Amino acid sequence: MSTTEEKFSLREVLVSFKSCLVDDDQDVLVEHYLDGWKGLVRFMNSLGTIFSFVSKDAVNKIQIMENYLKGEHGERYRTLQSMVEYELSSNLVDLTKRGSHPESGCRTILRLHRALRWLQLFLEKLRTSTEDSKTSTLCTEAYNASLANHHPWIIRKTATVAFLALPVRNTFFEVMNVGTTEDVVDMLGEAMPYVSNVYDLTQELYSQHNLLDLP
Numbered sequence: 001m002s003t004t005e006e007k008f009s010l011r012e013v014l015v016s017f018k019s020c021l022v023d024d025d026q027d028v029l030v031e032h033y034l035d036g037w038k039g040l041v042r043f044m045n046s047l048g049t050i051f052s053f054v055s056k057d058a059v060n061k062i063q064i065m066e067n068y069l070k071g072e073h074g075e076r077y078r079t080l081q082s083m084v085e086y087e088l089s090s091n092l093v094d095l096t097k098r099g100s101h102p103e104s105g106c107r108t109i110l111r112l113h114r115a116l117r118w119l120q121l122f123l124e125k126l127r128t129s130t131e132d133s134k135t136s137t138l139c140t141e142a143y144n145a146s147l148a149n150h151h152p153w154i155i156r157k158t159a160t161v162a163f164l165a166l167p168v169r170n171t172f173f174e175v176m177n178v179g180t181t182e183d184v185v186d187m188l189g190e191a192m193p194y195v196s197n198v199y200d201l202t203q204e205l206y207s208q209h210n211l212l213d214l215p
């Protein structure tokens with residue numbers, strides 16, 4: 001996971017989520033999906049150790065998926081659709097309660113997928129924010145409208161306290177290494193449709209297979 005220690009580039013994250021989409025934008029390549037997350041983890045690491053409890057969980061989930069990709073059945077994990085078909089047809093998913101497959105690909109991606117909704121909301125809030133907007137407020141609002149609904153009280157509390165340590169909007173934009181505020185806003189506008197497409201496709205796939213509440 002050494003790549004997560006390289007410098008963050010929002011453009012690379014954009015390219016990863018853009019190149020995720022395959023088969024006429026009807027499927028998601030797992031490898032590039034994970035590359036997008038690795039880029040985001042790099043960004044979070046650059047914000048300081050207060051977010052290490054979040055990045056550890058994200059890194060752990062990325063690692064679980066990378067192990068599947070490198071494993072004996074790696075080809076079945078090439079796209080989200082092939083992963084869902086393979087794991088369901090081979091009974092590799094704990095559907096109602098945690099049992100013998102506590103780290104299935106389907107449940108691991110579901111956790112990242114829920115976090116992608118938070119990202120989608122947060123990026124849109126950042127894009128439309130003004131100079132005096134507080135990143136902690138934007139982040140908390142995005143979190144409360146998404147991930148928080150899936151987290152127990154103690155995680156919600158810890159996350160909300162950590163958000164208070166987010167840097168102010170200008171510093172936040174600088175860490176993105178994109179250029180001026182206008183450049184950041186433009187790039188966020190460019191990135192949003194790709195992140196949204198990936199989110200919508202995954203949501204549709206999981207909904208079709210009743211996988212949105214995996215334990």
Ligand SMILES: CCCCCCCC/C=C\CCCCCCCC(=O)N[C@@H](COP(=O)(O)O)[C@H](O)/C=C/CCCCCCCCCCCCC
Nearest residue numbers: 010040041043044051053054057058111112115147155159
């Ligand atoms: C253009 C860049 C701007 C934004 C950059 C954001 C960078 C964010 C990078 C990574 C996001 C973190 C992804 C977190 C995945 C969380 C998955 C999850 O929900 N895990 C929980 C459930 O897992 P299981 O126990 O069922 O296996 C787990 O309990 C969570 C533990 C950690 C706490 C998660 C708090 C999530 C807060 C997300 C906001 C991060 C704030 C970063 C601020 C920039």
